[in-house]
Amino acid sequence: DQAFARHDSARQCVDVPAGAVLDIARRAVVADGMQVGYATTPDDRTVRFAAERFRTDTEGPYVGAVVSVADAEPEAARHDRMVLLIVGGCVLLIGVVGVAGYLLAGRAIRPAAGALEQQETLLAETAHDLRTPVAALRALAEAAERNPEQREELLSRTVRLAKRMGGIIDGLLVRARLAAGVEQLTMQPIWLDQLVTGVVEETPADGAQVTVTAAPTMVHGDPVLLQRAVTNLLDNALRYGRLPGQKAIVHVAVANGRVTIADSGPGIDPAVAQSAFDRFTTSGGSGLGLSIVRWVALAHGGTLSVYNAEQGGAIFELVLPPATR
Incomplete structure (x- = not known):
């Protein structure tokens, strides 16, 4: 067994078990290289040991080890x-x-x-x-x-x-x-009065009385979509704008970018007027295709509205922005 010489420093030292110091010193003497270890002091502090062997003669055997002890609490806290x-x-x-x-x-x-x-x-x-x-x-x-x-x-x-x-x-x-962005609106100047007149002439009246009052008016829009919108409005008036047992009487007016279609039906209930253009709504004068008409109006920056005439019947009004020359 090798003797252990204790050195008391003038500084405040950490109280460590002597057995732990002797153990790491012995391991350092017989091992090749520095030995490092940890131990717990009586007051539950963690300390770190480092032991390096030495010899008194360069050719002689190792006779002891220098053991350093450091407080490992800061290191543990950092860890x-x-x-x-x-x-x-x-x-x-x-x-x-x-x-x-x-x-x-x-x-x-x-x-x-x-x-x-x-x-x-x-x-x-x-x-x-x-x-x-x-x-x-x-x-x-x-x-x-x-x-x-x-x-x-x-x-x-x-x-x-x-x-x-x-x-x-x-x-x-x-x-x-x-709506899917696959196709764009084909916007161009359009004589709205001619477009509406053409739609009326091509739509079968099926015995209904249809009259047209048109003043020259030019708008900026897609002719295919506007033709579809006017066709849907006229078709709606012919199918729903009549009293039971009577022929439909429809008047179409075009002026100042407005298409007004008045029928001779029972009119529209004010309670459902706001939902008249919703999909699948068929109440009074609002029939199939009106949701498409509203969509066309909005796509052109216009509006679609419905109200009742004083003498009876519903009036649908499609308003489009005028063409800029």
Whole structure:
């Protein structure tokens, strides 16, 4: 066994177990290199040992070791703070990555969700707008099958109805493409009075009385969409703007960028006037296709409104911005 010589420093020293010091000194003498270790003092403080062996003769055996003892509490505190910072940083990083992933995933999914919603809307509107024409088309075909002598007249009505159905589909497809950003509005100067007059001439009146008062007026818009909007308004007036058992009486007026269509029906209930242009609303004078008319008006920076006339009937008014020359 090797002797241990204790040196008492003039400074305040840490009280450490002598056995721990002797143990690390012995290990340093027999080992190759410095030995490092930790121990706990009687007052529960952590200390750090470092022992380096020595010899009195360069060729002789190692005869002892120098042991240094240091207070490891500051080092332990720094270690704890470092661990806390690393753990806290990892938690914060995971949180940031999670939030970023959520936001990026939402942004990536949003276009797909929007496209799916547009597709569902298109299918719903198509089914709704075509339900009545398809039923009428079937009724005409069955009537022609039962009445051979009326086939020519029924065939003519069938062709007109098929054209109307094609127009409905074209309007819905154009709206869907515009809403999806696939197609842009073809804006150009348009003589609104000529466009409306052409729509009235091409729309079968089916016995209704339709009159037109048109003053030259030019607007800036998409001719295809505006034609669809006017067609829907006129079709709505012809189908719903009449009293039971009577023929529809419709007056169309065009002036100063306004298209006014007045009918002779029961008018519109003020309680549902605000929802008259919602999809699938058919109350009073508001029928199929009015939601498309409102969308066309808004796409052109215009408005669509409805109110009751003093003498009876509903009045639909489409207002478009005038063309700038």
